[in-house]
Amino acid sequence: MTGGFSDLLLNVCRHPAMLLYLDQAQSRGPTSPAGQRANTGLNENLAREVLELMTLGAQGGYTQADVTEFAKALTGWTLVSKPVRERVPTLELGAFVFIPQFHEPGPRTVLGKTYAQAGEDQAAAILRDLSVHPATARTIATKLARHFISDEPPPGAVAALAAAFTRSNGSLPALHETLIGLPEAWDAQARKFKSPNDFIVSGLRLTGLNKVEDRALIAAYTQLGQVPYRAPSPKGWPDDAASWSGGDALMKRIEWAQALGQRLGSSIKPAERANDVLGPVLRPVTRQAIERAESADQGLTLALMSPEFQWR
Amino acid sequence: MPHATLTRRTVLQAAGALTLFHANSGSAAAAASAERKLVIVILRGAADGLSAVPAFADPDYARLRSRLAIAPPSEKDGALPLAQGFGLHPQMPFLHSLWTEQSLAVLHAAASPYRDRSHFDGQDVLESGGAKVFAIGDGWLNRALAPPAAREAVGIGRTIPLILRGPAPVKSWSPSFIAAPNADTVSRLMDLYAGDPVLGPSLAQAVETSAIAGSANMPEPGGMRGAYGAGANLQMAEAATKLLSAPGGPAAAAMSIDGWDTHANQGAATGQIAQRFKNLDDTLKALKTGLGTHWAKTVVIVATEFGRTVAMNGTNGSDHGQGSVAFCCGGAVKGGRILGDWPGLSPKALFEGRDLAPVNDLRALFAAALAQHWGLDRTTLETRIFPDAKGLARFEGLITT
Incomplete structure (x- = not known):
């Protein structure tokens, strides 16, 4: 990198x-x-x-x-x-x-x-x-823009990244720097739906759990459909919302979030935690829903499954 | 971990919470058009059509295929006989029984209009129904659901395949291995998703779908391996049949079976690919069994993005090619027929000197099913469902109308 x-x-x-x-x-x-x-x-x-x-x-x-x-x-x-x-x-x-x-x-x-x-x-x-082929510059620029900005990468961002790739002979730090400097990358409209990996990692971070049994972790990735090293093809994992946000996939996320909530019980104050993690992104309606949950574990499930937390 | 599904009570609660979302679906016309079921099974990874349906009588077959060749029916581990010198892979006895009862038609040397050899681009063309890669952003089966019939479809698997993506809403389902969501939590999330154009509709559809498929009697837990292995395909087929058979259930389902990219140690009558064919055969059998009386009005199409090289490669496998085989089976199929043309395997006949020539357009088979099974008119088929597809072969009389 x-x-x-x-x-x-x-x-x-x-x-x-x-x-x-x-x-x-x-x-x-x-x-x-x-x-x-x-x-x-x-x-x-x-x-x-x-x-x-x-x-x-x-x-x-x-x-x-x-x-x-x-x-x-x-x-x-x-x-x-x-x-x-x-x-x-x-x-x-x-x-x-x-x-x-x-x-x-x-x-x-x-x-x-x-x-x-x-x-x-x-x-x-x-x-x-x-x-260093120009077509490679476009491929890598498009992949980066899709992954970090939006499913439909803005053409201006792709062009800027491709130019940086060519200018720097494919230096990855130069590409990362360009990406961070792009206004498109900070556009509030540009959002990405979390992949299962994003969701599991960020979800565990939200809970503060720093020790999870390997088996439980593998079970989570299996359940959510993204087992490490088991991408369905050499193309790797899909990188768009349409592939991960199907109804069934959402149900699987709720199941996992619920299991996590049950495991943690009342050891976490979900509304406070959501506020700490999401800051200004947390909508009042979500905060209210978490506060009114029938139990702490349901509150945590709602926080994890809120639209604010599912999109990045 | 014990296998848990939605209980009847939570299902009813969840379904109750959903009434508002589905207040205006389910007219009588839609119910009638949903009786004719269409199931699409996509074999991802480029399944070897010359192993699935060996052309054992072709003078070049045995020599070119070498250790990949399937023997003629008269020999040990030989093909199950079809007609005109074709057979079925010996690990597919159920499919062969469908042939015998004239419920299976075979289209060989078939491919989408895609002429390169990338899996992903090939699947894009196969599923989008376009004439070129990335020409269309949604799937042909989704477009075929459009009004006036307004049929519904369900995608079986963890992601919605391109073939089902598009303007018409579709459901999705896949096997679950941990406790089902609490219906109250789901209903609260519905409120939170009210303003989200992606998550709102998606969750609404999921609740409705799991109310049907989730109550299915699943095979044994299967564990984590089940989610990927042969068992998962059977489980998916069984769930598909439950969803399709439910009152007011969808008219179409799409599912995928992975693992056909046999670059090395492919095997012939036994080995790697033989296991895949056995699983495909079992999966199709599960569809028939599960659909019960609906089978009589069902068409199942099995297709792959392209075929494989005719000659064995350097690692006892085969590389990406062109023409492969497609199956059209079901109680509504008037089968016992080999459809289309056969280009042969002589050096001159091969595409670019290496692949089975793709002389039969897969879109013709899809279009024939949509025309004869669902009554879509030719103009719609050749302009909207499959743009730039004028003059496709019609395979008249393929399906009981």
Whole structure:
């Protein structure tokens, strides 16, 4: 978060979890020594998702040929398996490693540029070029604006963020600074519906509970539909109100808030707490409803489920 | 953790609190049009149509598919025979029984108009009904609910899928694993949500929906794993049938089954994809069982965003492709038919040399269901529900009218 997007991208693509998740660990160059010998070959999953989801975007102007070429360049990027470690005991099991015998030999052409590098540097050079591509600047700017400003990101904010991305060569601190300085980010009309993760974290903060059993926490994330590391697809979690604010999802939030309220009982004065947490945002009508609740736990449920607390 | 649902009493309380919100719904015409049920099952992740419905008689099938190939019916673990050299994956005996009783039609080599290979964009086109990615912001099934019939629909799952998003109000439901909300708390929240255009209507619909589905006899608690695994799909199917069958229940339901992106170790008659097909088969069976007498007037369509490469990839799986298969089944379907054209698997016939050519437009199947089952007229279908879709195949006589 304090470095450049380029480093972030390369580290993500070398991360063992990503290598396994998108099948890169098993991909072999079709004419590489390993590809010719064993019963394995190319897998284009990671290459495609890098182009589509992490950099250029689906409308970013790449072709199937670019995907295949990039996938070939990525061959050899894998992790230390048990057989590899048996041969080279100094390697750490499960860590990233480049294995030349898996790598598809020869130059690769991606987005019209030819990469003649040998070995690991070839895909790294492609990733570095992708990381500063203008389409990538737009992708990242749009994601940030959607996440921090509103579901329909204001075009001016996206343009400003994209310009900052390009100007700073993808420096993440520069982007964060730009974001904080944008008037759109402070517009009272621009609001975001909390994701389950936002809601659980902020809800626990509101209650002041600083110790929650792991099981209870996992149960909460499961109930609310956002289990960590279990995003439904490589695209990650939805980032808009329409995806999270369905009636059923609201019911699940009430259930969780109610369970939390019951657990805390009268150890909290809900109206005061809501006032402390929400400040000027707390409407008189909500404050009154919390004060008139039939019990402290119902009051806390109402505070957690109030529109003021559900939107950020 | 014991499984708890809304009790009858709290349901009635909550429903009572809701009367004001629904004072003007439920005309006699709407009740009549709601008798014909339409269920859309979306297989997310690009399900392999050549594994679901193997074209075992195609001269190129076995060679190209290699270890993904399903054997002909005469061999061990072979396909369940359909017609014209097609079969069903051996893990789908229920679907095969529907074929035998002529309640299943199959559209092969089918796809939306989307011609790239992104799951998310493909699902956008499949569900929006647009001709291009992001051309339309709402879903075709939602648009098909519009007046005068003013049908209702329910989304089964934790989020409302795009296919059901849009101007017509829809309900949603998913399985719950902890204590149900206190009806009094819900009613107080209703007051707080009065001015919120998103949360107000959303909570109102939820109370009404959980009053029906929540009283369902759920299968065993299932625990946290149940929320993701095969059990959850059955539970969702069962809830869908309860909601659809309730007096005045919705005419349509949409649910999703995930886990079809079989890039590695896909398997054939057994293995990863076989388990998915078994679960799909069980889920469809649960729909039929749960719908009871409503099954006779039900159409279920199973579709996916696109298919997979014909040839096996380097990791015993398949990559993103084009044409896949869609199922149209139910008591209202006049089945036992393979619909559309078959492009074959010869090198020249493949799309970009790798994928089953998408010669049949999925929108034609959706439109046929909406036309024959719900009586939507062709002009509405080819302009408003599916813009830029003139001249779709009509599949006349597919559904009992």
